[in-house]
Amino acid sequence: MTAPGKPKFYLTTPIYYANSRPHVGSAYTTIVCDVIARYKRMCGYDVAFVTGTDEHGVNIERAAEKLGISPAELVDRNQKLFRDLWELLGIHIPPQHFIRTTELRHVRAVQTLVRRTLERDRGREHSKRAIYKAKYEGRYCIYDNAYVSDTPEPADCPTCGRPAELVSEENYFFRLSAYQNQLLEHYKNVPDFVYPDFRFNEVKSFVEAGLRDISISRKSIKWGIPWPEDPQHVFYVWYDALTSYMTAIGFGEGHDGETNPEFKRFWPADIHAMGKEIIRFHAVYWPAFLIAAGLPLPKQIVAHGWLLFEQEKMSKSKGNVAYPEPIVKVLGNDALRYYLLRETVFGHDGNFSRDALITRYNADLANGLGNLASRTLTMVANYFQGVVPDCPLPDEAHEQNVVRRMESAIRAYEGFDFSQSLQEIWQVISLVDFLIVSKKPWALAQGEAERDQLSSVLYTACESLRIIAALSHAIIPDATQKIWEQLGHPGKLADVRIDQLQWGGLKPGTRIGKPEAVFPRIDKEEASERIEAMEQEIRNPSAAAPPASAGQGATAAAPAADSKIGIEDFAKVEMRVGIVKSAERIQGADKLLKVMVDIGTEVRQVLAGIAQYYTPEDLVGRKVVVVANLAPRKMRGLESNGMIVAASVGPEGKPVLATFTEDVPAGARLK
Numbered sequence: 303m304t305a306p307g308k309p310k311f312y313l314t315t316p317i318y319y320a321n322s323r324p325h326v327g328s329a330y331t332t333i334v335c336d337v338i339a340r341y342k343r344m345c346g347y348d349v350a351f352v353t354g355t356d357e358h359g360v361n362i363e364r365a366a367e368k369l370g371i372s373p374a375e376l377v378d379r380n381q382k383l384f385r386d387l388w389e390l391l392g393i394h395i396p397p398q399h400f401i402r403t404t405e406l407r408h409v410r411a412v413q414t415l416v417r418r419t420l421e422r423d424r425g426r427e428h429s430k431r432a433i434y435k436a437k438y439e440g441r442y443c444i445y446d447n448a449y450v451s452d453t454p455e456p457a458d459c460p461t462c463g464r465p466a467e468l469v470s471e472e473n474y475f476f477r478l479s480a481y482q483n484q485l486l487e488h489y490k491n492v493p494d495f496v497y498p499d500f501r502f503n504e505v506k507s508f509v510e511a512g513l514r515d516i517s518i519s520r521k522s523i524k525w526g527i528p529w530p531e532d533p534q535h536v537f538y539v540w541y542d543a544l545t546s547y548m549t550a551i552g553f554g555e556g557h558d559g560e561t562n563p564e565f566k567r568f569w570p571a572d573i574h575a576m577g578k579e580i581i582r583f584h585a586v587y588w589p590a591f592l593i594a595a596g597l598p599l600p601k602q603i604v605a606h607g608w609l610l611f612e613q614e615k616m617s618k619s620k621g622n623v624a625y626p627e628p629i630v631k632v633l634g635n636d637a638l639r640y641y642l643l644r645e646t647v648f649g650h651d652g653n654f655s656r657d658a659l660i661t662r663y664n665a666d667l668a669n670g671l672g673n674l675a676s677r678t679l680t681m682v683a684n685y686f687q688g689v690v691p692d693c694p695l696p697d698e699a700h701e702q703n704v705v706r707r708m709e710s711a712i713r714a715y716e717g718f719d720f721s722q723s724l725q726e727i728w729q730v731i732s733l734v735d736f737l738i739v740s741k742k743p744w745a746l747a748q749g750e751a752e753r754d755q756l757s758s759v760l761y762t763a764c765e766s767l768r769i770i771a772a773l774s775h776a777i778i779p780d781a782t783q784k785i786w787e788q789l790g791h792p793g794k795l796a797d798v799r800i801d802q803l804q805w806g807g808l809k810p811g812t813r814i815g816k817p818e819a820v821f822p823r824i825d826k827e828e829a830s831e832r833i834e835a836m837e838q839e840i841r842n843p844s845a846a847a848p849p850a851s852a853g854q855g856a857t858a859a860a861p862a863a864d865s866k867i868g869i870e871d872f873a874k875v876e877m878r879v880g881i882v883k884s885a886e887r888i889q890g891a892d893k894l895l896k897v898m899v900d901i902g903t904e905v906r907q908v909l910a911g912i913a914q915y916y917t918p919e920d921l922v923g924r925k926v927v928v929v930a931n932l933a934p935r936k937m938r939g940l941e942s943n944g945m946i947v948a949a950s951v952g953p954e955g956k957p958v959l960a961t962f963t964e965d966v967p968a969g970a971r972l973k
């Protein structure tokens with residue numbers, strides 16, 4: 303897992319509340335972190351990149367209640383939406399680096415952290431202890447998970463404006479007030495502890511004004527990690543959530559929690575990245591919790607602004623959200639990443655607009671980078687039979703300009719100024735466009751006398767393109783990898799050292815690949831309509847045609863009528879021939895049958911919504927089609943492990959089971 307010899311770099315996203323599905327705002331944090339992780343890897347670091355889901359608390363309890371399911375079911379369902387989205391966005395998180403706060407390893411870590419603190423408290427007089435019990439009464443916003451006031455009088459949350467709830471009970475408190483001086487000292491010693499500066503100033507002022515102790519347990523909530531030796535209390539959100547940054551890399555093993563080699567290598571974190579509204583928890587609470595437990599502090603807290611949609615923070619509860627999946631399906635993964643990093647100046651708020659997204663796609667990606675790549679490579683194919691030519695007449699001014707832009711782009715990456723990095727890189731695109739327009743290779747190709755000039759121009763364009771691809775890879779990984787291959791490089795662009803990039807790395811004589819458009823131009827209106835249709839589908843899945851399944855009552859959104867899936871998408875669905883061994887009605891559920899199906903390797907229990915159309919006797923011995931790799935789901939307290947496929951007929955969606963007229967064995971795969 304670790305790469306000895308390389309310096310380590312540990313980076314985290316916040317863990318996302320698992321009470322709803324991710325939107326473009328949540329994706330922004332993870333995309334930014336993925337860019338940093340990719341960039342650092344290209345600088346030679348061994349990067350651990352952690353994300354996950356925050357699965358405890360009142361919010362989750364309430365959201366589950368509304369849906370009539372258990373909190374465990376809700377978080378199980380929703381965490382998958384996050385995992386799937388990161389995969390869709392090309393952000394591959396190793397399973398152990400996706401942390402769920404309901405995992406046992408995390409329970410162990412939180413309890414270990416508090417035990418360490420309690421042990422250090424032992425023997426200290428009460429007023430010196432980091433953790434103590436006391437009565438709490440105050441107002442708390444359950445939506446933003448923040449104390450709004452420490453008095454019982456009604457108060458509204460300053461962030462979301464909703465009325466805050468009254469909390470009154472005995473809690474465990476953390477003596478945050480005692481850490482004021484140590485925190486201020488730390489801020490002085492580590493001048494870049496919080497990025498950007500103006501946020502650091504806000505943090506300092508907050509701490510200078512004096513800190514109040516905070517409650518870190520609750521008795522009124524059941525859905526949480528039990529306090530060791532006092533399980534009537536569960537940990538309250540932030541102590542639990544923040545500790546996940548250590549759990550994910552192995553904290554919690556051994557008596558002091560520190561025996562895991564990965565933890566020893568990667569802790570402390572190099573960067574905790576997040577949106578601006580949760581800096582305080584990371585730059586004030588978290589360091590204090592760690593000091594109290596005798597653990598090293600993270601090196602830097604990096605905060606971005608909000609993505610605004612119609613002038614307000616994009617958020618599902620306000621209903622002003624855009625979802626990433628439709629954008630990726632219509633414009634591709636790179637388009638969303640490029641737009642978010644180019645349009646919003648990191649650290650500040652930015653506006654999200656579908657219109658601007660598609661405009662940028664066409665202007666910067668299709669007409670800019672995409673067009674440059676295909677023009678250049680097509681000329682090499684046409685004039686040099688697909689082989690990168692020599693450069694007998696180097697254009698020093700151009701080279702120097704490219705190198706200067708390259709250095710600025712790297713400096714901007716180092717300073718989290720991704721928008722600036724992209725501007726620098728796009729300046730290189732303009733330089734090459736200018737070179738091509740002014741030298742007119744198509745005219746030079748007319749005569750033998752200009753051969754040296756022609757080959758020099760095309761070498762220079764190809765080499766510039768190589769540098770452009772490497773520099774922008776962290777932000778637009780898919781297209782740049784394709785360009786890299788089209789330039790004749792077999793390996794992964796991700797393995798190139800961005801900090802060692804130099805002019806002249808492209809070898810004349812390299813055979814280029816087949817030039818193919820990396821960003822096909824797209825009709826704005828049509829793209830916008832397709833995205834809109836898919837978003838509607840996500841917002842209102844019930845409007846979709848009922849699934850033709852007789853299984854889990856799945857409500858997965860069907861792709862919009864005009865969108866196509868690739869064969870690799872279809873291959874993800876494992877459909878097998880099953881033979882029904884037994885079937886029975888389920889008490890209290892007039893639509894469901896419990897069906898035991900032999901799928902060759904095992905007999906599966908599947909709950910099928912067909913009881914109104916098929917009797918158990920109809921089914922026994924029958925051959926059916928089973929989706930065998932569906933995540934298990936509980937209905938009426940029973941687990942369903944798969945889905946039986948049926949056509950959905952007529953306006954009432956009558957299920958008609960798919961079957962075979964020829965002899966097929968149980969377990970045969972449908973392809």
Ligand code: MSP
Binds near residue numbers: 609610
């Ligand atoms: N669970 C806590 C974090 C605990 S970390 C130990 C939490 N979760 S969250 O789901 O509300 O937010 C997760 C991240 O998504 C935060 O960085 C937040 O800023 C980000 N965003 C959510 N909506 C956003 C926008 N509209 N714009 C930009 N980022 C936003 O807080």
